[in-house]
Amino acid sequence: MSGAHTHRHGGATTCIEIDLGDARIIIDAGSGIADLGRVAIGNPKPTLLLMTHLHWDHVLGFPHFAPLYTPGWSLDIRGVPRDGTGVLDAMNNISKPPLFPVDLRVAAAAQVSTENLPSTGTTVFHGAEIAWMPVAHPGGCTAFWFQLGGFKIIFTGDLELRQTDLGALHSFAQNADLLICDAQYTEQEYLRYTGWGHSTNLDAAALAVATGAKRLLLTHHDPRRSDDEIDTMVADARQMFAHTEAARDGLTVSGSF
Ligand SMILES: [Zn+2]
Numbered sequence: 001m002s003g004a005h006t007h008r009h010g011g012a013t014t015c016i017e018i019d020l021g022d023a024r025i026i027i028d029a030g031s032g033i034a035d036l037g038r039v040a041i042g043n044p045k046p047t048l049l050l051m052t053h054l055h056w057d058h059v060l061g062f063p064h065f066a067p068l069y070t071p072g073w074s075l076d077i078r079g080v081p082r083d084g085t086g087v088l089d090a091m092n093n094i095s096k097p098p099l100f101p102v103d104l105r106v107a108a109a110a111q112v113s114t115e116n117l118p119s120t121g122t123t124v125f126h127g128a129e130i131a132w133m134p135v136a137h138p139g140g141c142t143a144f145w146f147q148l149g150g151f152k153i154i155f156t157g158d159l160e161l162r163q164t165d166l167g168a169l170h171s172f173a174q175n176a177d178l179l180i181c182d183a184q185y186t187e188q189e190y191l192r193y194t195g196w197g198h199s200t201n202l203d204a205a206a207l208a209v210a211t212g213a214k215r216l217l218l219t220h221h222d223p224r225r226s227d228d229e230i231d232t233m234v235a236d237a238r239q240m241f242a243h244t245e246a247a248r249d250g251l252t253v254s255g256s257f
């Protein structure tokens, strides 16, 4: 949530861009994709939108992504179907009346294609190697692995590490240059929200240690979390893994892409 207490970290829900130079990958269409669209609109290039899952906080920005209404854009949306709903149906369902003033299927000017993914797999997009695997989250979620030019990024998506097959995840997530991990809860909160599908800041730090990550970004901040509380969670995580920071709106990380 946005407000005076979130001015430093922002209040947007999940949306991450990986700029490949001649193309871009976007992960999830949370409210952050609206700002991304405003920045990117003058720079159309092939865009792959990968969906970790279809929970509301990860799709709600989609109809507000301005490039959808802009000729010259092409958008390839891929994700694993959830509860029998594929990515195309999910996006169409939220982008039409009564939830949205126009029907995106009529209003869209961009070239949009969609593809349902199997639960695990690999692909290549404009030179970026991509792999994915399922993680523990109510209704399912996908963690993504990216590599380009030797730089590895892992994004866990929403996951409850204490309900996840850690052996499989640890081998999947080895030696990331950048590990972006769900850290919604404090240890104290987790006692109350066990089974809700999210991890703690210390779970994320332990994953960074176990997988040999170089840098950890805590993300999926609880909607009620203030900047100061996030700072405390980062400080606590740094006791276990020193190179920990909090994801925030507009944060840019440079790699050797
Ligand atoms: Zn979720």
Ligand SMILES: [Zn+2]
Pocket (backbone or CB within 6 Å): 055, 057, 058, 158, 220
């Ligand atoms: Zn979420």
